Amino acid sequence: MSSTVFGVSQFRAEREADWKRLEAMLDLIEKKSPRRLSSEDLFELPRLYRSTLSALSIARETSLDGSMIAYLESLSTRAYFILYGCRESFWKQIGSFFAQGWPTAVRGVVPEILIIAALFLGSGLAGYFLVLADPGWFGAIVPGELAGGRNMQASVETLRESIYGPPRQGGLEIFATSLFTHNSQVSIMAFALGFAFGIPTLFLIASNGVLLGAFYAAFMSKGLGVGFTGWLMIHGSTELSAIILAGAAGLHIGRAVAFPGERSRLAAAGEAGRRGALVMIGVVIMLLAAGLLEGFARQLITADAARFAIAATMFAIWVVYFTLGGRRRHG
Template sequence: MTLGVFVRKNRPRWQRLETMLGLIERGGPRRTNRSFLQELSTFYRATTADLAFAQTHYRGTTLLLFLHQLVARAHNQIYRPNRFSLRGCLRFFRNEIPQALRKHLQAITWSAIVFLLGTALGLSAVQFDERAASIILPTNVLDSIYSGHMWTGGIFSVVPAPVASTFLFTSNISVALMAFAGGLSFGLITAWILFQNGFMLGVVFKLCADYGLLGALLEFITGHGLLEISAIIVSGGAGFVVANALLNPGSYSRSDALAEQGRSAVRMAIISVPALITAGCIEAFISPAHFPVWFKIALGLTLGGVFWLYLFFTGKSVQANTPR
């Protein structure tokens, strides 16, 4: 069959398939329309047969390129993954995230160790030389500590809480996601972020203790601190999972290990988003406000406890997965 005859004979069905795909891509008839779907699958299979024929007989033609693309487009619509559903979302949070985290407790432990190492170094740095604080803390914070006041009072009286909370959670989430992405730098950026945040915590603690602000600091930090630090440590763990895949791929190839481990790492990183939004709101609305201390302590412990209990104990049952 010459190309001309082949095209003239089969072109109507390619065009029909194209218009059908156009309809679907613009969100036209979906699952409900049975005859439409049957027609689609018939035309799809016929066109793949045409493609196979063209592959043997018409190498190097534009027609072949067109048919490849047409089949790819149809294939994309026919084999598309499950659309976003509420049930899928629920399963993601109830099962997939905690399961991913429990698989990688070692990475989270390392993440916590690096963070605490930073804290210890921050404490001892200020112990050794008070001026060490100026490497990491901005001057206005330093000035207010030296004059014996919490810096938070100044900041939160100028900026209203909604703006402050937005600023806090966006920058914290950026840090957490960066800690995850940093795994691709063989964990160097992840470790640096964890260390830096731990170091800052250590410096602030020691400095406030030296200037008699320890009580005020604890009162401020207790409401949101546990949740915030936990979230950063979990996403740091996610970064270390990625780094470990690159460094110790085991029996996989490096790129396969990366793809395999990345899928559970991103689940661990995602949980930091809702956690940090919550922590940011508390830090802006409740922590600087005049709530009783016991309330802040109870709130902080509850949130931190719920976070870890959720990660350790939910989604233990193996649910029958929907076929994919």
């Protein structure tokens, strides 16, 4: 017993000065600034870190004092984050996300984007022709509270008022908030359900496409197709793009789980999940922009030409940004 105590005391005595010096440096960095370290300290910091790691390894292998091991683990962890943690400021990280992270992640899910877009378009056409063939399908596809009287039996005047009239929900800011919340929930579900091999994601996207097609049938049958498209796309060019991106991110994860290749399913899902998470951060930003366009611009701008111009401009901005953003320039 006495030899063990002596061994611990000797081990501590030989190394404690380095530990205390490393601890003092870390305190100075965390409480004030790395600039307070001298040039000698900056050179010493990596050596002291490696020395502490070595002492921790020895302490674990020889089962030395538990409190000493806990102290060394804490010290090593703090030093690790100082030396190898994120060295960019918050604003630089934000800039890096918009300049490279987000558009690069979107380009990484292009095959899934094409699949989701084709599914959304196809299901929309299916809903449109189904309701045209049998108007009774409209009530089965579109919930009554969502239709709000905009159905196959509605008059031309009622449908026209819903396109060009003021919102009935109250203040525009309240309307924008509710729309942003709803669309965010749909997008997050489309992404989250991707872990189930992407099948629920495909179903959710298809159901939303069919619903949109049913609405088109109601407006087109009354000769209001152009007006409805302008009303929808002033925000829809951003909103529908965001929902498609969310579905693509979810499908990307589902595809990685179902077909991991040479990697393990966990590793494949983890890599796909990180890329999908970057896409989804951007999706929330897109939905916020769409909510503002939907709650304000769509109600304040009633001319079809202006609505189409805004829709085309927003779609062009997203296409150019995702196509060119974050690419390395050569030469």
